[in-house]
Amino acid sequence: MPQQVVFLVKNLYTMERLGVMQLSALALTRGWQTDLIIADGLDYLHLLHTVRRLNPSVLALSVMSPEYPQMRELARRLYADTGVYILAGGPHATFFPDIIDEPFIQAVAFGEGDISFPTFLDRLSRGEDYTRIAGMHFRAGGQVIRNAPAPLVEDLDSLPFADRRIMAKGDPLLTSNPTHIFMASRGCPNACTYCFNHTYNHMFRSCGKLFRRRSVDHLLREMETVKAEFGLRFAYIDDDIFTFCSPEWLTEFTTEYPRRVGVPFMVNTHANYIDERQVEQLRDAGCTVICFGIECGDSGVAGDLLKRHIKHEQFLTLSRLLHRNKIRFMTQNILALPVPHPLAVDLQTLDLNIACRPQYAVAHLFYPLPGTELARHAEAAGFIDGSPSGLPERTNSYSALNFPDPREKRHVERLHKLFGIVVSFPWLRPVLPLLIRLPLGSLYALLFMGWYGFSMRFRMEKTRKTRSELKFFIKSLLQSLASFLKKQPTRT
Numbered sequence: 001m002p003q004q005v006v007f008l009v010k011n012l013y014t015m016e017r018l019g020v021m022q023l024s025a026l027a028l029t030r031g032w033q034t035d036l037i038i039a040d041g042l043d044y045l046h047l048l049h050t051v052r053r054l055n056p057s058v059l060a061l062s063v064m065s066p067e068y069p070q071m072r073e074l075a076r077r078l079y080a081d082t083g084v085y086i087l088a089g090g091p092h093a094t095f096f097p098d099i100i101d102e103p104f105i106q107a108v109a110f111g112e113g114d115i116s117f118p119t120f121l122d123r124l125s126r127g128e129d130y131t132r133i134a135g136m137h138f139r140a141g142g143q144v145i146r147n148a149p150a151p152l153v154e155d156l157d158s159l160p161f162a163d164r165r166i167m168a169k170g171d172p173l174l175t176s177n178p179t180h181i182f183m184a185s186r187g188c189p190n191a192c193t194y195c196f197n198h199t200y201n202h203m204f205r206s207c208g209k210l211f212r213r214r215s216v217d218h219l220l221r222e223m224e225t226v227k228a229e230f231g232l233r234f235a236y237i238d239d240d241i242f243t244f245c246s247p248e249w250l251t252e253f254t255t256e257y258p259r260r261v262g263v264p265f266m267v268n269t270h271a272n273y274i275d276e277r278q279v280e281q282l283r284d285a286g287c288t289v290i291c292f293g294i295e296c297g298d299s300g301v302a303g304d305l306l307k308r309h310i311k312h313e314q315f316l317t318l319s320r321l322l323h324r325n326k327i328r329f330m331t332q333n334i335l336a337l338p339v340p341h342p343l344a345v346d347l348q349t350l351d352l353n354i355a356c357r358p359q360y361a362v363a364h365l366f367y368p369l370p371g372t373e374l375a376r377h378a379e380a381a382g383f384i385d386g387s388p389s390g391l392p393e394r395t396n397s398y399s400a401l402n403f404p405d406p407r408e409k410r411h412v413e414r415l416h417k418l419f420g421i422v423v424s425f426p427w428l429r430p431v432l433p434l435l436i437r438l439p440l441g442s443l444y445a446l447l448f449m450g451w452y453g454f455s456m457r458f459r460m461e462k463t464r465k466t467r468s469e470l471k472f473f474i475k476s477l478l479q480s481l482a483s484f485l486k487k488q489p490t491r492t
């Protein structure tokens with residue numbers, strides 16, 4: 001009877017999780033069975049019953065930092081009630097491997113799990129000592145054993161294709177979504193202060209090449225397989241910067257993709273890493289959506305605080321280029337940054353977006369991700385008090401910072417909800433100063449979620465939707481709304 005590893009994630013947020021799918025594929029190659037539980041939406045007794053029924057040898061948690069407080073509590077209770085072996089991995093465990101000190105966590109995997117995780121499963125199933133595996137810490141025999149980081153995977157082509165079937169075990173409705181996620185590379189050369197990458201690059205600088213890219217053929221073979229097995233109508237290629245690649249790689253990809261896969265796709269780019277020829281190549285290959293970060297419209301704040309040195313003219317030139325080539329684009333932005341007067345900065349960000357005319361402008365409220373340079377700055381400058389457990393669960397509900405003027409903070413939070421709508425309908429800009437003064441936080445939150453979901457699924461993807469996709473869309477929208485409203489502080 002094969003042993004079973006069950007992954008536990010808090011939520012899928014309507015998106016396949018590549019990390020879990022990758023690890024599941026590796027576990028399957030080692031003869032293990034895999035399953036997935038999604039915690040949100042299950043009450044604790046149901047979750048406990050499911051864990052008891054599946055009776056896994058390992059309960060494998062994949063956790064991002066905002067999810068940790070809730071996942072920690074679930075792990076604590078599940079361990080107390082079942083004694084199940086709990087292994088924690090993912091971005092939070094990578095940043096904070098010392099969670100091995102929690103008495104209910106038996107093992108922590110930090111960094112990439114592609115080498116350490118299957119090694120652990122192999123040794124466990126053979127009854128060998130598994131406590132000396134690089135990239136993992138263990139609790140064994142009353143002791144905590146800490147190991148060095150594991151090497152980074154040198155050749156991404158050596159990895160099996162992600163096991164997408166495991167997602168449907170967690171949420172059967174996900175199979176009705178013909179948008180699938182892929183990545184062609186791992187790593188990012190930049191060091192934006194609010195992002196995970198600068199710390200990650202520092203932690204793993206001596207573990208191998210930080211930036212790696214799959215061969216075009218390996219990526220396209222995976223896409224062909226997904227198209228044949230699950231249906232693929234829109235491909236979401238989620239590399240941090242897709243266009244940070246050699247001209248040969250992009251030429252091969254854009255030549256082969258239309259013939260071998262041929263469905264509309266979306267990529268992320270960066271205004272410093274894309275030129276006219278690349279835009280034309282992407283257009284000709286069928287790229288219909290490009291996403292890039294503007295983040296902050298105040299050049300001083302963007303350069304000094306975020307370490308993003310990009311001129312306004314670059315954003316405007318890139319936007320004109322995308323309009324000319326009829327590629328829809330969306331921008332990413334961060335509001336409520338740790339500056340004394342956030343509203344003035346955010347209005348500059350809004351106006352720069354309006355000038356760029358993206359089809360959709362996504363705005364986040366700055367999230368002080370523990371361990372990042374900007375979170376440290378925010379804390380040192382007195383914008384944060386308390387522990388990470390006091391942070392909101394997502395970057396779209398309320399700001400985690402304390403600003404000198406609480407009224408200004410509320411105005412920024414309302415601006416955030418209306419940001420994407422005003423960029424799409426700039427005639428609302430003159431009345432915006434009035435709108436953000438009205439105490440309509442919950443209404444704006446509903447508008448924000450509705451516009452976000454509608455824009456992503458309909459205005460950007462623009463694929464024809466089946467009845468089950470619509471069901472999936474409505475279900476996920478209602479779920480997001482419920483969790484969103486639960487998190488809204490009462491003061492709005």
Ligand code: B12
Pocket residue numbers: 012013015016017018019020022023060061062063064065066067087088089090091092094095109111112113114117183187194195196197238240364367369393394395396
């Ligand atoms: C796609 C994506 C999403 C998707 C899917 C989430 C996911 N985790 O896959 C969505 C849109 C839902 C999402 C949401 C958010 N995201 Co996000 N997202 C990404 C992105 C771009 C790619 C993830 C990915 O697929 N990577 C490739 C796979 C192969 O790597 P991986 O997931 O890290 O998994 C590897 C290891 O971590 C490890 N591992 C992972 N899980 C486990 C479990 C076990 C048991 C083991 C052994 C190992 C292990 O092994 C895997 C294979 O090597 C990353 C950036 C990046 N480049 O990774 C950010 C990233 C994960 N997101 C991040 C953040 C902050 C968010 C949000 C808070 C942002 C927001 N707008 O609200 C929300 C989270 C919501 C919440 N409440 O927590 C941060 C997390 C940092 C942190 N400390 O937790 C990242 C790293 C971005 C960044 N650069 O800062 N995100």
Ligand code: SF4
Pocket residue numbers: 188189190191192195196197198240270
């Ligand atoms: S460019 Fe994007 S992925 Fe890279 S460091 Fe900056 S925010 Fe992070």
